[in-house]
Amino acid sequence: MSNEAKKSTSDRLIYLRLKQKDKEAFTEAYDRYVDDIYRFIFFKVGQKEEAEDLTSQVFLKTWNHIQNNSITDYKTLRALLYKVARNLIIDHYRKKSNQNNVSLDAGEKSIDVPDYSQDTHRRLEVESDFESLSGSLLGLKDEYREVILMRYVNELSVKEISDIIDKSKSNVRVILYRAMKALRETVK
Amino acid sequence: MRKDLIQKLSILKELKPDSSWKKNNRSLLVLQVSASGSQSEIPSGFFGFFKNSIPYAWLQGLPHAVVVSIMLLLVFLGSGVFSLQASKDSKPGDTLYIAKRLNEKAQLAVAFNDEQKARLGLEFAGNRVKELKAVLSEPVSEQNQADVVKLVDDFKEKIKIAKTGMPNAVKPADNKQPVIANVPKPAVKDNPPKVAVRQEVPAPEPDGEMFSAGLKKENKGIQVSAPVNAPSAISKEEKKATSTQEVKAQVAADLSKGIDELMAQTENLLNTKDGVDAQALDALEAKVVEVSGGAAVEASTTDVAK
Numbered sequence: 082m083s084n085e086a087k088k089s090t091s092d093r094l095i096y097l098r099l100k101q102k103d104k105e106a107f108t109e110a111y112d113r114y115v116d117d118i119y120r121f122i123f124f125k126v127g128q129k130e131e132a133e134d135l136t137s138q139v140f141l142k143t144w145n146h147i148q149n150n151s152i153t154d155y156k157t158l159r160a161l162l163y164k165v166a167r168n169l170i171i172d173h174y175r176k177k178s179n180q181n182n183v184s185l186d187a188g189e190k191s192i193d194v195p196d197y198s199q200d201t202h203r204r205l206e207v208e209s210d211f212e213s214l215s216g217s218l219l220g221l222k223d224e225y226r227e228v229i230l231m232r233y234v235n236e237l238s239v240k241e242i243s244d245i246i247d248k249s250k251s252n253v254r255v256i257l258y259r260a261m262k263a264l265r266e267t268v269k
Numbered sequence: 270m271r272k273d274l275i276q277k278l279s280i281l282k283e284l285k286p287d288s289s290w291k292k293n294n295r296s297l298l299v300l301q302v303s304a305s306g307s308q309s310e311i312p313s314g315f316f317g318f319f320k321n322s323i324p325y326a327w328l329q330g331l332p333h334a335v336v337v338s339i340m341l342l343l344v345f346l347g348s349g350v351f352s353l354q355a356s357k358d359s360k361p362g363d364t365l366y367i368a369k370r371l372n373e374k375a376q377l378a379v380a381f382n383d384e385q386k387a388r389l390g391l392e393f394a395g396n397r398v399k400e401l402k403a404v405l406s407e408p409v410s411e412q413n414q415a416d417v418v419k420l421v422d423d424f425k426e427k428i429k430i431a432k433t434g435m436p437n438a439v440k441p442a443d444n445k446q447p448v449i450a451n452v453p454k455p456a457v458k459d460n461p462p463k464v465a466v467r468q469e470v471p472a473p474e475p476d477g478e479m480f481s482a483g484l485k486k487e488n489k490g491i492q493v494s495a496p497v498n499a500p501s502a503i504s505k506e507e508k509k510a511t512s513t514q515e516v517k518a519q520v521a522a523d524l525s526k527g528i529d530e531l532m533a534q535t536e537n538l539l540n541t542k543d544g545v546d547a548q549a550l551d552a553l554e555a556k557v558v559e560v561s562g563g564a565a566v567e568a569s570t571t572d573v574a575k
Binding site: 104115124133137211233234268 | 278
C-alpha cells in the first residue's frame with residue numbers, strides 16, 4: 082500500500098472515531114494536521130497571533146461539523162479541515178474589512194518572519210529566502226497563493242485540492258500553472 | 270527553472286507553530302471538546318471503536334472492561350517480549366534501561382508464588398551484577414559512581430527478595446500440617462513424624478533422619494524427621510514421596526545457604542576501600558549463576574513433588 086493510501090486509511094479511521102466523539106481521535110487529528118493548517122492560515126493572514134487563533138477555531142469547528150453533519154461535501158478529514166480553514170479566513174477578512182476596509186488581496190500586508198531556526202547561518206539563509214518568497218506570494222492573488230501553498234508547501238495532491246476548492250482536477254492544474262508562472266515573474 | 274522554484278517553496282515548510290503554543294492549545298481544545306457535548310452511549314477511545322468494529326455479536330456483547338483487558342494483555346505480551354529482548358543488555362544511562370527495570374518490576378508483580386519471586390530475584394540480581402561490570406568498565410565519573418551505588422543497593426534488594434521467597438517455598442501449609450504430612454502416617458504409633466515450624470532446632474531423633482533448611486542467621490528452621498525404621502507397612506508410593514520431599518528440602522537448604530553466601534559477598538563488595546573490586550564482582554557473578562542453577566533445580570523438584 083502506498084504512503085498516500087496508508088494515510089488515507091488512517092485518516093478514515095480517525096474520522097470514524099471522531100464521529101463517535103472520541104477525544105483521542107481529536108488529539109491525533111490535531112497532532113497530524115496542526116502544522117499544515119497553521120502554515121496555510123499564516124500565509125493567508127500574515128500574523129502569528131491571528132494564525133494561532135484561527136488554527137484553534139479550525140479544529141473546534143471541524144469537530145462540531147463532524148458531530149452535527151453540517152458539512153457533507155468533503156471526501157477526507159484533511160479536505161474538511163482545509164475547507165473549514167478557508168471559510169474561517171473568509172469570515173475573518175469580512176469582519177476585518179467591515180472594520181478597516183482592508184481588501185482580501187492586500188498588497189501592503191506584512192508577514193512576520195518567525196524565528197524558527199536555531200542555527201544562525203541557516204536561519205539567515207532561510208530568512209532571506211523566506212522573505213523574498215513570502216513577499217512574492219503576497220503579491221499574488223489569493224486563489225494563486227492558496228493553490229501554491231496547498232500543492233508545493235503542504236504537499237496536497239491535485240485531487241485533494243480539487244475537493245477543497247470545489248473545482249475539477251484539470252481546472253486545478255490550470256490554476257497551478259498560472260500561479261507558478263505569476264510567482265516566477267515576481268521572484269525575478 | 271520551475272523545479273528550482275518548487276524547491277525554494279519547500280523552505281516555507283519550515284514555518285511551524287510554537288511548540289509550547291501547540292501543546293497548550295491541544296490541552297485547551299480537548300477541554301473545550303469535552304465540554305461541548307455529552308458522551309454518546311458508544312464507548313469512546315480506541316478500544317470502544319475496536320469493539321464496535323468486531324463483527325461477532327458475542328464478542329461485542331462482552332463487557333467493555335473484558336475487551337480492554339484482552340487488548341492490554343495482547344499489547345503487554347507483545348511489547349513486553351520485544352522490548353525486553355531489546356533492553357536485555359542495557360545498563361544505566363541507556364535509553365532502554367528504564368524499560369528493562371519496568372519489565373523486572375512487572376514480572377515480580379505478576380509472579381505466581383514466592384518460589385517464582387525468589388527465582389526472579391536471583392535473575393535480576395544477576396542483571397545488576399552484569400550492569401555493575403558494564404558501568405565499571407566505563408571511565409570514572411560522578412554519574413558513574415552514583416550508578417554503582419544504586420546498582421549495588423538494588424542487587425541487595427533483589428537478593429533479599431530471593432531470600433524472602435525461599436523459606437516460604439518450603440513453609441508448611443496453613444492448616445499446620447507440613448507438606449511432608451501429605452505422606453500418609455506410618456502405622457507405627459511409637460514414632461510418629463515430628464514437624465516443628467519456626468522453632469528452635471531440637472536434637473535429632475535417634476532413629477530418624479533429619480533434614481533441615483536451616484538459615485545461618487537465625488536459629489529457626491523447618492525440620493522434618495521421619496523414622497527410617499518404620500515398618501514395611503509404608504508403601505512404595507509413600508517412600509517415593511518421602512524421598513522427593515527430602516530431596517526438595519535439601520535443595521532448598523542448599524539454595525538458601527547459597528543466597529546467604531551471596532549476601533555476605535555483597536557486603537564485602539561494599540566494604541573495600543578502593544571501591545568495587547572487579548575480581549570480587551566476577552566472583553559474585555559466578556556465585557549468582559551457581560545459586561540460580563540451584564533455584565532451577567529447586568523448581569524442578571517442586572514440579573516433581575506435584
